[in-house]
Amino acid sequence: MFAARASGLVKLLGLCLTAGVLLAAMVFPFVGGLGLASNRAADQVDQTSGDLAKGELPLVTTIQDMNGDPIAYLYDQYRIPLETKDIADTMKGAILAIEDKRFYEHQGVDWQGIARAAAKAGVDGGATQGASTLTQQYVKNYMAFVLGADNEQEAWEKATEATVGRKMREARVALQLEQQMTKDEILTGYLNIVPLGNQTYGVGAAAKAYFNTTADKLTVPQAALLAAIANRPSSLNPGASPDKALERRNIVIDKMRENGAFGADETEAKKKAEEFKAQPLGIVEDLQILPKGCVGAGDGPIYGFFCSYLLDYLRASGITNKQLQRGGLTIKTTMDPKATKAAKQSAEQQVPKTQNGIANVMSVVQPGTDKHRVRALVASRDYGNKAELGQVARPVPAEVLPFGPGSVNKIFTAAAALKNGVTGIDRKIKVPKVYNSKVYPNDGTAWRVQNAADYPEEMTLTQALATSPNTGFVILQEQAGLNNVVDMAYKLGMRETLTGVNRGAEPLKSDGSNGPSQGDWTKQNNAGSYTLGPGATSVLELANVAATIVSSGTWCPPSPVEKVIDRYGKDVPLKEAPCEQAVEPDLANSLAQGMSHDTTGSGTAATAASGSGWNRPAIGKTGTTEEHKSVAFLAATPQYAGAVMTYADGNNPQVICANPIRLCPGSSQGVFGGQVAAPTWFNAMKVIHEGLPVAPLPPAAPRYK
Template sequence: MSKRRSKRRFHPWRFLFKFFLVLTILCAAGLVASFAYVGLYDMPVLNTNVLTGDTSTVLMDTNENVIARLGSDERLPVKIKQVPQLVKDAFLAIEDIRFYQHHGVDLRAIIRAAWVNISGGELREGGSTITQQLIKISYLTPDRTFERKIQEIILSVQLERKYTKDEIFEMYLNRVYLGAGAYGIQSAAKIYFSKDINQLTLAETALLAGLPQAPSSYSPVQNPSAALERRNMVLDKMLKYNIIDEANYQMAKSEEVKLHYTPPKQTYDYPFFVDYVTDQLIDKYGEASVYKGGLTVYVTIDRELQKIAEAAMSNKNNYPSTVIASNGTAQPQGAAVFLDPHTGYIKAIVGGRQHTQARQLNRATQMWRQPGSTFKPIIAYGPAVEYKNMKPSTIVYDKPTTYGNWSPSNDDGIFRGAVSLRTALAKSINMVAVELLHEVSISQAKKFAVSLGIESLDEHDAGLGIALGGLHKGVTPLELAGAYGAFANQGVLVEPTAILKVKRPDGSVLEEDKPASRRVMKQTTAETMTDMLQSVVEKGTATAAAMERPVAGKTGTTDDNKDIWFVGYTPELLGAVWIGYDTPKAMPHAYGGTYPARMWKQVVSKALDGVAVARFPGTRAQDTVYVPKTTDDSVSDESEDKNTDNETTFDDTLLIPPAGETGKNDKKNNKDDNKDNNKHQPPVVKIEPDTPAEQNGDKGEETKEQTTPIEPILNKDTGANTGQEGD
């Protein structure tokens, strides 16, 4: 009798379960392998010098000259045996109570921190060990990514195998950043309390131990209430872990925070440029990495140009009458940015007349002000040339016009009739700028401005007043300089940059910047704008900036002369200069074509001394500009005061100087040589070829629009948005 082989029954669900189990295991293995690869790729190598040596960040120029060291002056290292037990216990209680039990990574602490943060509804604890924190501040960026976390874990385990616990703790206590420029516990004790660490009270010790998580947020100098709350949290932990008893706990908790604050040294070379770079680095990598990470940073500074700009900005003769404010700052203030428009490299930044403390207000990059007529090329003339194919010789009309309920006018009440586009820009005629914006449309013109890097425009900038620089927020000198860079670089915008490369202590490249560039307008548009902007300097509102080389630029003066500007460029260099009170205040008889234009010329002429004269690309249009000529030759002191730039007479002069005469100005265009008369204004004149016309007698550099607050057209959120222009 044959045996029947029993058949195994097929179970589809069992098969699917096994299949997906194997698939899950393979996926998990692949995921782990991927994470390991990502973590190991580009992972820094443990280096003893990084952990124990001078780890200040070094700023270097393109020739590898040291510009500054960030974090080198306030390091006071101590040996672990010199650190009082109470100080060590305080840091362990709040940062890593199981430091002497784990091997670099504490899974229990990670789980506990996650539970506390989730149950408490806020971030109260972190899961990183002291070893991980040391790795983070020594080698890694503060980015919260899988790659960085994997590298942190791997390096922490390696570190624990190479050094003893006491050695790791000593390195941590000497490297941890505790705010206010203090690196390490001894430095912090000196800066905050003017004490050595063995003199600290329990309350003072707890306050310092609470700083590593967020030195700025818990700063007892800047945020005393937050610092007090954090200190008490440290005391709570010390009581919980039986480090202190109830009596000492209550005594320390009732103790007031009494600082004997001694800020670190504040003076250093090229301060505003260094501050700007420092702020950018901290935004990317965090304070600990910048001040204690041993980075090498290559920057774009031109040291000589920076010194020249600083000297010009601090010279009181370059300002209207100076007063000293209650906070000790000289007023009015100033700011300037100079850059290479072809590379985007920032060559000099000066954010004020004096620098008194580290990372103080930088008016060149952190203060937004009304740009006045310097905005006209960006919002009106540039778009008109780009989208409407206008040329320097295009005839436009300076005439009474009503837009909705708004009837803008020139400050002197004169409308000059038909003028060329070049004339309108050279003399900064308000009515023409408003009409150009109206023809192009506000939406299209704003897109053009944004493409030039003007990021401060918002939904409030919706009225025609923006044609005259009346903006809701305003612009910074750096922002304005960057936008003009597109005109200077034949329509290609290169984003301004100050940082070229960042290296880790082991020499690996952490960051290498290549400034982003993009075409934002046609080449012909940029060349046309540069052509017309040269006329502004040759015979318009900015003759004070003229030199023995081609110069293009635009002046700007806001309502009541509260902000005065000049933005100009040569084929080699571009700069923006602003002057005004920190709290806007009228500056009578001060205009963009006076103090800012003269300061710009001082800086650029010295910077380009010995540099061969170059010409702007493109061919200048052969059109003629006519400016009205007054009939009364008498001059009064009042007219001199009102004409501080170049509101002088000239006939039907071709605005392209003859060969060899570039930059030479008729003395009649210089107020110091010949006073003007604007007491008698000419009638409306129609400009015709070969017919001399009169120069206008504008107040200051340009005509100024009335500031009637008509809501349908103007932006009522700020009184500046009427475009109140008078340069």
């Protein structure tokens, strides 16, 4: 009696599902309670089968340098997508033998398994029995590892929950799939999606990871091992549990023999099977897992800073984390490996990576009127997560650091003074030895400013930019107006720096609750010291300021990306800020001429320039903070712009001294920008400019002379 009822149940279930109809509540009352008869559920099933037929799986995103060479990979699932022809018959035979030997005979559903699940549900409310076909497993894996991308564990539990509802949804999708795809397409789809452990998904990635081979060259033992661990990669991990993996692999080999994979002659087939089973697992000693993320970038310690900035930039430009980790994008960047390696070598030459408490960072930007391409972001520190080795996993050459650039800020005072007609580059300004400012009072009394060296009482603005007297620029700032100086700094490129929280690296919140910004704070507090550069600074933005000046006043965002291409070869649009004419070309070109003497004669960077053999026209400006805890150098030719900052990056920043570079608490002989930051720039840029013609700086406009 029971057998007859079961047989009738199976037939009815098969007919209903074949017709594409979810079981109605009038036939199985419990189904209505599961909501399986609703249009919404049917629509979800249709959508799932349609998506499966498209075969759009999570893929690896590749980040390339400017030459098209890969430098980093991003992924949630390491997968190498394959076509049917790219997968060895041994692999196909192994998975069919152990998972679904009747795959080419059924229509996608194991009716007996569904019936057992339904009968079991009637007894204890669950559905723990019932084998799944390979098509159903394809559906299950898709629901877990594609639809459940945000939480794979939760999605896997849901996709494998022991309920009749889940079984029936899975069955209907499988039936529809068999109408939309060929058997070979389904088999290939399954072999591309199945988890195989150690971050690998699909046989393409697993073949590379475990055997350093391709899926079309898998031997019988190799294919059998992959089939053995399919869907059970944790418990059968061949590295952690080799004995269990070997036992299961040999079961697969026996199943392959039973399925006729080794020929019709039983004696010969058994002999081959035993030979295959006698072979070791054969996995490579070091699993060939694709490096992941910025720490795993091609030259991670070198390229990681650029990679980290790139990801921040892309997210701000509208690319989501899901696109980055699962979209299979190709990201063509602006990173120049030659420039990056030259800058890294120079940064370490001046400040060894092992130097306690001192970091040396450099950013390189290529000027232009259509784009400012970031060519290098490096530090004396290596990029990485090992703090005990001095590594840093933040884009320090690009982020706003809580250290000042010192007198580099005098550039903004000079530019504002030129713009407002206060002076010209060849006109003399006053340079008293000591100046008591009544415009910027200190606790109600005049602010006393003095120079770090002896200067003539008067000099041209060009001479002042080269030799950097403090008093002269405080007076110029008074005449040009502090607000105008701060606004000029923003226009030329100090944008994140000035819109971030005052004197720190923390971004300003949208509601301003942690504000005011550094720019607003400077204005509100009438902080005359701005021209002396004590506040937080982005080295990348300093480099971009130099790029703006030698681009005839055109500001562009410092962009690390040329284009983003999706898996289909189409460009992905980015929301990048447009270039803009920050200051008029005559002003920018005149400012460039005014800054052209720092590398020659008595300029503060002249010794560093001659020491490196530098012989090209360049703009430049050194900077040193009052306590000698940070120094900087900004400079550019028409071909490349860059900035360097050397700063005390320990938990308790101290005075930095030179010759040799070291921390020297309490010393009055601190380092200057021309002693370490400038040599870093020149030694790197000499290599970066190799093979380029010597380019002159543009002439100054008569009205700014």
